[in-house]
Amino acid sequence: MKTKYMNPYLAGFFLGLVLLAAIFVTGRGLGASGAIKSIVIAAVDGVAPAHAEQSLFYGSYVGAGKDNPLKSWIVFEIAGVLIGGFLSGLISGRLKFVSEGGPRISVRSRWIFAAIGGALFGIGAQFARGCTSGAALTGMAVLSTAGFVTMMAIFGSGYMIAFFFRKLWI
Amino acid sequence: MGPFVPELISDQLNLIVALLIGIAFGFVLEQAGFSSSRRLAGVFYGYDFTVLRVFFTAAVTAMSGSLLLAYFGYLDLQSVYVNPTWLIPAIVGGVIMGFGFIIGGYCPGTSVCAAAIGKIDAMFFIGGGILGVFAFGELYPLYHTFYESTALGPIKVFDSLGISQGLFAFILIAVAVGAFTITTIIEKRANKSSAPSLEFKLLKHKIAGAGIIMLGVMFVFMPSRQAHLTEKVQSASYGASHSVKIISPDDLAYRIIDKENGVQVVDMRLPEQFSALALPGSVNVQLKDLFGKELTPILSDRRVVKVVIGQNEDDSKTAAFLLQELGYENVAMLQGGLENFQHTILMPKIAITGSRWDVDVNNFRTNASTTISQMIANAKNKQPKIAKQEKKIQGGC
Numbered sequence: 001m002k003t004k005y006m007n008p009y010l011a012g013f014f015l016g017l018v019l020l021a022a023i024f025v026t027g028r029g030l031g032a033s034g035a036i037k038s039i040v041i042a043a044v045d046g047v048a049p050a051h052a053e054q055s056l057f058y059g060s061y062v063g064a065g066k067d068n069p070l071k072s073w074i075v076f077e078i079a080g081v082l083i084g085g086f087l088s089g090l091i092s093g094r095l096k097f098v099s100e101g102g103p104r105i106s107v108r109s110r111w112i113f114a115a116i117g118g119a120l121f122g123i124g125a126q127f128a129r130g131c132t133s134g135a136a137l138t139g140m141a142v143l144s145t146a147g148f149v150t151m152m153a154i155f156g157s158g159y160m161i162a163f164f165f166r167k168l169w170i
Numbered sequence: 171m172g173p174f175v176p177e178l179i180s181d182q183l184n185l186i187v188a189l190l191i192g193i194a195f196g197f198v199l200e201q202a203g204f205s206s207s208r209r210l211a212g213v214f215y216g217y218d219f220t221v222l223r224v225f226f227t228a229a230v231t232a233m234s235g236s237l238l239l240a241y242f243g244y245l246d247l248q249s250v251y252v253n254p255t256w257l258i259p260a261i262v263g264g265v266i267m268g269f270g271f272i273i274g275g276y277c278p279g280t281s282v283c284a285a286a287i288g289k290i291d292a293m294f295f296i297g298g299g300i301l302g303v304f305a306f307g308e309l310y311p312l313y314h315t316f317y318e319s320t321a322l323g324p325i326k327v328f329d330s331l332g333i334s335q336g337l338f339a340f341i342l343i344a345v346a347v348g349a350f351t352i353t354t355i356i357e358k359r360a361n362k363s364s365a366p367s368l369e370f371k372l373l374k375h376k377i378a379g380a381g382i383i384m385l386g387v388m389f390v391f392m393p394s395r396q397a398h399l400t401e402k403v404q405s406a407s408y409g410a411s412h413s414v415k416i417i418s419p420d421d422l423a424y425r426i427i428d429k430e431n432g433v434q435v436v437d438m439r440l441p442e443q444f445s446a447l448a449l450p451g452s453v454n455v456q457l458k459d460l461f462g463k464e465l466t467p468i469l470s471d472r473r474v475v476k477v478v479i480g481q482n483e484d485d486s487k488t489a490a491f492l493l494q495e496l497g498y499e500n501v502a503m504l505q506g507g508l509e510n511f512q513h514t515i516l517m518p519k520i521a522i523t524g525s526r527w528d529v530d531v532n533n534f535r536t537n538a539s540t541t542i543s544q545m546i547a548n549a550k551n552k553q554p555k556i557a558k559q560e561k562k563i564q565g566g567c
Binding site: 005006007008009011012013014015016017018019020021022023024025026027028029030031032033035036037039040041043044055056057058071073074076077078079080081082083084085086087088089092094095096097098099100101102110111112113114115116117118119120121122123124125126127128129130131132133134135136137138139140141142143144145146147148149150151152153154155156157158159160161162165166168169170 | 172173174175179184185186187188189190191192193194195196197198199200201202203205206207208209211212213214215217219220223224225226227228229230231232233235236239244245247249250251252253254255256257259260261262263264265266267268269270271272273274275276277278279280281282283284285286287288289290291292294295296297298299300301302303304305306307308310311314317322324325326327328329330335338339342350366370375378
């Protein structure tokens with residue numbers, strides 16, 4: 001049985017409460033791209049520790065006396081997102097191996113574009129020190145200037161280029 | 171007072187908290203429909219504005235909640251992590267993410283949530299994300315300088331715009347409600363038969379919209395907790411119905427010379443006044459820092475008398491009342507403030523005649539002046555004691 005999605009305003013209110021709980025209890029908000037960064041750092045450190053320690057980018061996270069990058073707040077939080085998303089899909093009957101995309105592109109093209117989009121998001125999130133969750137949403141909730149700048153840049157560029165990529169979605 | 175990291179919640183326990191918050195986060199994202207790339211991309215094509223609705227409602231809810239909790243003294247906003255601004259990198263990064271959103275159909279958080287229910291395109295998105303971060307890390311020396319450029323620190327948006335926090339909160343709420351209204355009209359036009367907003371109960375939505383706009387108006391007129399409490403304790407009626415223990419300059423001088431353990435002198439004057447003249451063993455505290463939780467370790471020991479010092483009687487009294495109002499116990503104020511202490515003890519006018527009592531007092535003050543001046547001179551060589559500590563909470567992506 002497939003159930004309907006929640007009213008978006010109600011879902012937004014609950015999402016806001018989750019974010020508020022994170023701020024109130026831990027003093028920091030939500031995030032996502034930081035977990036991907038931690039995975040990359042742990043992988044590079046595991047495969048080539050000398051390279052990781054010398055690197056300008058990874059160097060400050062690895063080496064003697066540093067915790068495993070995977071033992072971080074953001075990695076545990078994202079593990080929770082996997083569990084929470086799965087539970088929600090389970091009770092709403094939405095667990096299914098499937099790919100989604102616009103009516104005019106093949107599944108294989110959709111995969112390639114998804115990977116390219118993911119790579120761009122990963123790169124952009126490094127420059128902006130966070131993605132839609134960590135920089136934009138949390139940043140807006142704590143009234144950080146960076147949060148509003150990042151949010152406007154993401155959606156601004158999205159709207160400017162949407163026309164050129166319309167075949168992917170409509 | 172929140173946040174409870176790092177004092178009440180240890181690093182280990184915080185990881186469990188992270189897992190629980192993540193579960194709630196993932197659950198809500200999935201229930202909202204954020205596990206569907208077609209829905210997510212719809213915000214850019216006008217056929218589905220779910221993203222905008224959820225995103226703005228969440229931001230407004232969390233912001234409003236934080237402001238209210240701070241106003242009632244349950245949350246120390248100064249201890250909450252504010253992601254710092256690197257202006258140009260934030261814009262460039264945001265633009266790149268905009269491309270990523272359109273091309274990939276997800277953002278990192280939603281891709282994890284979508285992958286959890288089996289969306290294969292989301293798994294490709296995550297794989298791409300890992301490769302993207304890896305490529306960024308390997309090529310990092312090329313743009314290291316740019317990455318660190320235009321660093322402005324943890325600035326707040328209302329300061330950047332030069333308006334008050336409350337006014338900004340109202341504007342954000344008004345913009346959100348305006349955007350909800352307009353996008354609902356667009357969505358229904360773009361998508362005549364299957365727009366998600368066709369199922370909305372309009373009356374309920376209008377009432378909710380009016381409600382949060384009223385909350386926004388309230389924010390404009392809501393003073394900060396500091397302004398509110400300071401005004402409260404300075405009012406005549408508060409002074410008439412509340413009292414605070416008063417310590418005379420002679421009493422304080424005696425305790426300072428005696429190096430009594432149970433006394434903590436809390437100097438509320440400006441840092442430059444404090445560095446010019448600081449009583450032995452005193453700490454400098456700024457009024458605005460009283461409202462956070464950073465000073466709790468210094469102020470919350472009930473066995474220690476906190477002797478509050480301002481420049482004069484009124485300043486001392488306001489600060490001492492504020493400490494009591496904030497729930498700290500065993501508070502006292504120095505009679506007449508530091509001005510009085512200077513006249514009475516440090517530079518006493520010695521009268522040679524008078525009763526036996528007057529002569530004794532004069533002798534005590536003369537000796538105290540020498541001793542305490544010597545103690546102040548000795549302490550000058552040391553590092554001045556500033557009570558405010560560095561922030562400990564780490565955050566960000």
